[in-house]
Amino acid sequence: MSKTVREVTFQLLRELGLTTVFGNPGSTEETFLKDFPEDFTYIQTLAEAAAVGAADGFAQANRVPAIVNVHTSAGLSNAMSNILTAAMNHTPLIITAGNQTREMLLMEPWLTNIEPTMLPKPWVKWSYEPARAEDVPAAFMRALAIATQPPAGPVFLSIPLDDWDKLAGDANPVVRTVSHRIAPDPERLAEFGDILSTAKNPVLIYGAAIARGQGWDEAIALAEKLNAPVWAAPASERTPFPEDHPLYAGGLPFAMGPLSDKLEGHDVAIVIGAPVFRYYPYVPGNYVPKGMRLLHVTDDPSEAGKAPVGESMLGDPVLTLQGLTEQVAARSLAPAVSTQSHNMAPHAVAPAGNHEQMSALELFEILRSSAPANTVLVEESPSNLAELHTAWPVTLPDSFFTFASGSLGWNLPAAVGIALAEKTSGRNRPVLAVIGDGSLQYSIQALWTAAQQQLPLLVVVPCNAEYAILKSFAVVEDTPGVPGLDIPGLDIVALGNGYGCHGVSASTPEDIAREVEAAFTRNGPTVLAVPVAPTIPPLL
Structure with a gap:
């Protein structure tokens, strides 16, 4: 039958x-x-x-x-x-x-x-x-x-809905495999290799596709052979390069003028595994500094097509890194542009007044020192990005996740999926999600799934009772008096407990450190609410 x-x-x-x-x-x-x-x-x-x-x-x-x-x-x-x-x-x-x-x-x-x-x-x-x-x-x-x-x-x-109970007849789909990687064109690869080899001061811009392809080793090899600084592409959703490496320069800003300014002094830049470029606020300026030659490597034809500048090559980013490392001539000269500029990222400044709460930077420093070294970090706290990346440099592959779209409500359920993957795979790395009190509301139902699956997920909620990032846009866009930018009255602890998590609040370094340690030994998720000083962060 x-x-x-x-x-x-x-x-x-x-x-x-x-x-x-x-x-x-x-x-x-x-x-x-x-x-x-x-x-x-x-x-x-x-x-x-x-x-x-x-x-x-x-x-x-x-x-x-x-x-x-x-x-x-x-x-x-x-x-x-x-x-x-x-x-x-x-x-x-x-x-x-x-x-x-x-x-x-x-x-x-x-x-x-x-x-x-x-x-x-x-x-x-x-x-x-x-x-x-x-x-x-x-x-x-x-x-x-x-x-x-x-x-x-x-x-x-x-x-x-009625298809499932119907007879399949002779339907018997053949299980088949497909290739997941595209090799770069050899002639184009050699051309890009020559351009990089003859550049006076090249710079590398790495994107999330390198992380997706498990390409950290290959990314390091090319950077060290060229002895060139490495920037992370704007708003990169995965970390493409170890942030404690001497050649790491930081994350590029996601606006035309400021991004171009960061690349000043380089004659050749190559973007590997990222769009050219991911922008959000309109800040006029050149796409790249005048006189710079831009190369672009991507496995996405539409991404190559919409790039406003540059010469593109289609290919798997990690295979391309391997090929370029073989092609380029080694450089002994130190980069002419200083690296480690990520340490100078602009931080939010609290408005005038007395604030008993700690700053977001202080919170993140406590989290980093309290969490195990192999903790996976998930982030959806757009008001505090500079502070988070300063306090928590990503030094291990596959240990940082965020959204490529900027559409709130992804990171909390994604953290649940990541924690589930850690549990079912047997890796069992701790997972810590930093989710703003506003961001938490977009997919808060995911807390219930974490509780039902008994995942040892720690969700840390910096509570500032405002959409601080929107106040930053109000400054850039010159839009005073916008309503709806404050969100008072949220009881994060009660919400966590209501979905079956262990909800708790902490406000001192000692209490936060104790709760972090306890969370990763608990058979189920923890929602840790921490009041932080309200700030208006610089957008760029």
């Missing part, structure tokens, strides 16, 4: 190693989840954005694709912010949603995904609703192939 579409699909997923499903169940998804197999794991969240964020963190930490199941058009819409982030993070996710019964689709009943292939665009690489139930298993195979090929990213499948 022919197997059902569900049986064939779940067998395919077994063979592909995709046995963990993140989701928030809905009526149109229950037919997919019916008689859920014992050898599969369902990670439940209380909202779809949390499901996507947790799956993204899990996939990045374990370097595997992940499946997310959301509820038709309503759930997909709820998840869109974190789908945007997954796309910019280049995370391979297969996002699935049910749709209404095929027999009713023509009249568009309640909760129909009316245009299922259109809704998640442009943030998915492929969007598809199978024409026949029998096509569902093969659609999963194609989805995996597309999601994992460079540039990796999320894909979407819409599946009518």
